[in-house]
Amino acid sequence: MPDSTPVFPPYMKSxxxxxxxxxxxxxxxxAINKAEAQLLFVKTVVEGSIMQDTIIKPFYEIADTEKFAEYLNGMPNHLQIPDSEEVLKKLVQGFVLIYCNENYLLLEIRKLKNTVPLQTVLESTIHGPQSAFSEDLETNIGIIRQHYHQPDLFIETMELKDLSSRAVALAYDRKKVNTQVLRRLKEQLRQIDEPLIQSAGDLAIRLTPRKLNIFPVSLLTERPDRTIYNITGGKIIVIVDGSPFVIMAPVLFFDFMVSMEENYHTFFISLFNTILGWTGLMICLLLPSFYIAFASYSPEVLRTELTLSIAGSRIGVPYPTFIEVLIMLLFVELLTEASIRLPKSINATATTVGGLILGTASVEAAIASNILIITIAAVAIANFVIPINELSFAIRICRILLIAFTSLFGLIGLISGFLFIIIHLVNIDSYGQPYLRIPWRDKSSEKEVGSG
Amino acid sequence: MNRFLYYLVFLNMMAIITTPIPSLLLIGAHGGAIPTMVLGLFTGMLISFFFLKFFNKFPGRDYTELLKAYTSNYLRVPVTIYFAIVWYLAGTITLVMLTFLLITFLTPEMSIYLIAISILITVAFGVLLKSKSVLFAVEIIVFLVVPIAFFLFIKLYSSSELDWDQVRTSLMYSNSVPKYGVFTATLFSFSGIANLIVFNRYFTKRNTNHLGAVLIIGLFGVFTLVTTYFIPIGLNGFDQVDRLIFPWTSAADSVRMKYGIVERAVFLFMLFFVAISFMSITVHWHVSYKLIQSLIRIDKLQMRNNNWTPFLTVAVFVAVAIYLTVWLTQYQLYTYSAYYFNAIPIFIIVWAVTMFAVKRGHDNEPLA
Structure with a gap:
C-alpha cells in the first residue's frame, strides 16, 4: 500500500x-497525487450517478485538495456541519459527508424516488388535468410552482419530530393567506408528538386538537388544480414527503362539495352538477331515515297511494323497519368496503353477487321490502356522487346517527337529528375558522390579509 | 346593518306561528284586532329603533357587560335575572306549543315525554354553543327553510280555498277599540331585535341607517302579521275563527298539493316551522343561558379544565321545560302565555330604565 493512503479522520470514524x-x-x-478526500454516505439513499459526476469525477480532474475544497464550497447543495445527531440524520436522509482540506462538508445528493406524477384516482374529472401529485416532496413543490407563477407563493419546509423525520412543506400565497390560521397551523405542526407519521392523512388527523371528530377539518387532495385553486383562495397547503396527497387548511364544509369538474364546464352544466352533488348528499344522508319515519311512524304524511305501496311491499317482512334498514345498510356498507379492498379484477364479482343476487334474494325471502332495496341502492349510488371521499365517509356515519334518532323519535327525531348535525358542523372549526357558514364574499376580510 | 340582525328578527317573526300568538290575535277578531295590530306594528318599529340606536352606541359590547360597567350590582343582578326568566319563558312557550302541535298533527301516538326530549336534545346542544356559532346556525337554517317558506306562502295565498270575502268581512271591524292582549302579542313578534342584548358582542360595526333597518323590520312585520291573521280567517271562515285551538295549522291543513309526494301541505309546514321554532327556542334559551352565565359560576363544579356550570344550567332548563310541557294543558298554556305577553310592557319599561342608566353612566364616564 502506498503511503499516500489518506488518514481516516477521527470524527468520521465516530x-x-x-x-x-x-x-x-x-x-x-x-486520493490522487497529493490530493485526498474522504466520503461517508449511505449508498441506498444517495444518487450514485450524480455523486460520480459532481464529486468523484471533479476530484480526479482537479487533483488538488485546496481547489477541490473551493469547488465543493461553490456547490449550491452544500451544507455547513450541524451537530453530530443532526449529521447522522442527514446521512440517512441522503447527504454525503466529505472530509477535505481538514474540513467537513455535507452535500445533498438525495436519491429521488417516485417523482413521476401519478394518475388521478380518487378525484377524476373528464375535462380537467389528468395527472395528480407524485410521492416526492420536491417534485410536488415543483408542480405547485409550475402551476402558480407568482412571486408571492411562499414555501416553508420543516421536519417532523417523529421517527421518520418526515419532511413537510407549507405552501401559501403570502398576500392572500390568513396569518392567524398560519400561525396556528405552524404551532400545531410543531406540537405534534407522534411516534410515526407516514402520510398526509395521518398528519391531517394529528393536526387537529380534537380527537373525536366525525368530519374532517382539513381537506386531502391529489389534484394540483384543486391545490392551486385553493392557494388563490388564501388557503395553506401542507405537503408531506412520500404522500401523493396534500393537506389544505382551513376548510369550509362547502369545499368538500366542490368537484373540480365544475370549473371546466359552462355555467348551467356546472350548476346542474352542483345541484346533483347536493341532492346526492341529501339522499345519502336522509333517505333511509325517511323510509323508517314514513313506514313506521307517520305514514299519513305521504300521499295515500304511496303509503299503500310501501305497506304492500312490506308484507311478509317480520320485523320493524329500522332493523330492516340496518340489515340492508350493513350489507351495502360491507359491499362498499369489500370493493375497496378487493383487487380490481375480482371487484366486479363482488358487486354482482352482492348487488344483484343479494338484493333480489332478500326481497324474495321477505327479509326486506322492494322499496327498501330501491332506497338502499339509491343511497349507495348517491354516496359516490360526493366529490371528496372523506366527506362521504363522514356522511355514512351521520346517516347511522340519523337512523338512530329516527328509530327513537320518528319524523321529529329525523328533523331534530338533521338540525343536530348542522349545529355540530357550525360548532366545529377548522384552525379557528368556522367550518360551516355561508361563504359570502366579505370585502372587509380581504383587507385583513397581511404578509406571512 | 349586519345581516344576522335580520335573521334574528325574521326567525322570531316566523316562529310566532308556533306560539299561541295567532289564536291570541284572533280572539280579538270580533273586536279591535286590526287597529291594535297597526298600533302594535308602529310601536314595535319604534322600540326596534331605540334598541338599534342604543346598541349602536356600544358596538361589540353585550348588555351584561354594559350593566357591569355602568350600573351598580343592585340594579344589575335583579335585572339580569328578570331578563333571563323572560327569555327562558319565551323559549319555553314556543317549546310547549310546538310539542302540542306535533302531538296533535304529526305523531299522535307518541308519548309527550319522547316528543319533548327529541326536541330538547338538539336544543340543549345548540344552547351550549358559542354565540357566534348560534348566529351561523340561524343563518344556515334560515337559508334552508326560505325556499320551503316561499313555496308554502305562494301556495297558501294562491289557494282556491282562500276566501277573500271572509277577509273583507274581518276588515269591517277595523274601527273597533284596540285590545290590550292583541297589542302585547303583536309587540312580542317584534322582540327578535331584543336578542341583541347578547348578540351585540358580534355586531362590531357601527351603522347609522337605523331608519332603513327599521323599515325592513316593519315590512317583515306587516307580512308576518297579515299572514298570521288573515290566512286563518280566509281559510277557516271568519265567524268562529276565535274558537279554534290551532287556527293557523288548521288553516294550513286545508291546502292540498295535488301532485306532491306529500299531499297535505300541513306536513311541509310542520317541517318548516319545526326547524324555525327549534332555532327560535335555541336563540331564546341561549340568551337566557348567557345572562345566567354572567351571574353565576359555581367553582365546586370545576372538574379539571371544564366548569360544569353551563351543563347544570342547561340541565335545569331542560328539566323545567319537560315538567312544564307535561304539566300544562292547552288551555293553561294559552292563559299563562297571555299573561306573559301582557307583561311585555313591564319588560320594555325595565329595559328603558336600564338603558337610561347605562347611557348616563357612559356619558358621565369621561368626567369621573
Missing amino acids: LQDALGSSSDVVQLPL
Whole structure:
C-alpha cells in the first residue's frame, strides 16, 4: 500500500461507528497525487450517478485538495456541519459527508424516488388535468410552482419530530393567506408528538386538537388544480414527503362539495352538477331515515297511494323497519368496503353477487321490502356522487346517527337529528375558522390579509 | 346593518306561528284586532329603533357587560335575572306549543315525554354553543327553510280555498277599540331585535341607517302579521275563527298539493316551522343561558379544565321545560302565555330604565 493512503479522520470514524456496520454504509477514500478526500454516505439513499459526476469525477480532474475544497464550497447543495445527531440524520436522509482540506462538508445528493406524477384516482374529472401529485416532496413543490407563477407563493419546509423525520412543506400565497390560521397551523405542526407519521392523512388527523371528530377539518387532495385553486383562495397547503396527497387548511364544509369538474364546464352544466352533488348528499344522508319515519311512524304524511305501496311491499317482512334498514345498510356498507379492498379484477364479482343476487334474494325471502332495496341502492349510488371521499365517509356515519334518532323519535327525531348535525358542523372549526357558514364574499376580510 | 340582525328578527317573526300568538290575535277578531295590530306594528318599529340606536352606541359590547360597567350590582343582578326568566319563558312557550302541535298533527301516538326530549336534545346542544356559532346556525337554517317558506306562502295565498270575502268581512271591524292582549302579542313578534342584548358582542360595526333597518323590520312585520291573521280567517271562515285551538295549522291543513309526494301541505309546514321554532327556542334559551352565565359560576363544579356550570344550567332548563310541557294543558298554556305577553310592557319599561342608566353612566364616564 502506498503511503499516500489518506488518514481516516477521527470524527468520521465516530460517525461511522454510530451508524454501525450496515451493509449500505460506505466509507470511501479518494486520493490522487497529493490530493485526498474522504466520503461517508449511505449508498441506498444517495444518487450514485450524480455523486460520480459532481464529486468523484471533479476530484480526479482537479487533483488538488485546496481547489477541490473551493469547488465543493461553490456547490449550491452544500451544507455547513450541524451537530453530530443532526449529521447522522442527514446521512440517512441522503447527504454525503466529505472530509477535505481538514474540513467537513455535507452535500445533498438525495436519491429521488417516485417523482413521476401519478394518475388521478380518487378525484377524476373528464375535462380537467389528468395527472395528480407524485410521492416526492420536491417534485410536488415543483408542480405547485409550475402551476402558480407568482412571486408571492411562499414555501416553508420543516421536519417532523417523529421517527421518520418526515419532511413537510407549507405552501401559501403570502398576500392572500390568513396569518392567524398560519400561525396556528405552524404551532400545531410543531406540537405534534407522534411516534410515526407516514402520510398526509395521518398528519391531517394529528393536526387537529380534537380527537373525536366525525368530519374532517382539513381537506386531502391529489389534484394540483384543486391545490392551486385553493392557494388563490388564501388557503395553506401542507405537503408531506412520500404522500401523493396534500393537506389544505382551513376548510369550509362547502369545499368538500366542490368537484373540480365544475370549473371546466359552462355555467348551467356546472350548476346542474352542483345541484346533483347536493341532492346526492341529501339522499345519502336522509333517505333511509325517511323510509323508517314514513313506514313506521307517520305514514299519513305521504300521499295515500304511496303509503299503500310501501305497506304492500312490506308484507311478509317480520320485523320493524329500522332493523330492516340496518340489515340492508350493513350489507351495502360491507359491499362498499369489500370493493375497496378487493383487487380490481375480482371487484366486479363482488358487486354482482352482492348487488344483484343479494338484493333480489332478500326481497324474495321477505327479509326486506322492494322499496327498501330501491332506497338502499339509491343511497349507495348517491354516496359516490360526493366529490371528496372523506366527506362521504363522514356522511355514512351521520346517516347511522340519523337512523338512530329516527328509530327513537320518528319524523321529529329525523328533523331534530338533521338540525343536530348542522349545529355540530357550525360548532366545529377548522384552525379557528368556522367550518360551516355561508361563504359570502366579505370585502372587509380581504383587507385583513397581511404578509406571512 | 349586519345581516344576522335580520335573521334574528325574521326567525322570531316566523316562529310566532308556533306560539299561541295567532289564536291570541284572533280572539280579538270580533273586536279591535286590526287597529291594535297597526298600533302594535308602529310601536314595535319604534322600540326596534331605540334598541338599534342604543346598541349602536356600544358596538361589540353585550348588555351584561354594559350593566357591569355602568350600573351598580343592585340594579344589575335583579335585572339580569328578570331578563333571563323572560327569555327562558319565551323559549319555553314556543317549546310547549310546538310539542302540542306535533302531538296533535304529526305523531299522535307518541308519548309527550319522547316528543319533548327529541326536541330538547338538539336544543340543549345548540344552547351550549358559542354565540357566534348560534348566529351561523340561524343563518344556515334560515337559508334552508326560505325556499320551503316561499313555496308554502305562494301556495297558501294562491289557494282556491282562500276566501277573500271572509277577509273583507274581518276588515269591517277595523274601527273597533284596540285590545290590550292583541297589542302585547303583536309587540312580542317584534322582540327578535331584543336578542341583541347578547348578540351585540358580534355586531362590531357601527351603522347609522337605523331608519332603513327599521323599515325592513316593519315590512317583515306587516307580512308576518297579515299572514298570521288573515290566512286563518280566509281559510277557516271568519265567524268562529276565535274558537279554534290551532287556527293557523288548521288553516294550513286545508291546502292540498295535488301532485306532491306529500299531499297535505300541513306536513311541509310542520317541517318548516319545526326547524324555525327549534332555532327560535335555541336563540331564546341561549340568551337566557348567557345572562345566567354572567351571574353565576359555581367553582365546586370545576372538574379539571371544564366548569360544569353551563351543563347544570342547561340541565335545569331542560328539566323545567319537560315538567312544564307535561304539566300544562292547552288551555293553561294559552292563559299563562297571555299573561306573559301582557307583561311585555313591564319588560320594555325595565329595559328603558336600564338603558337610561347605562347611557348616563357612559356619558358621565369621561368626567369621573
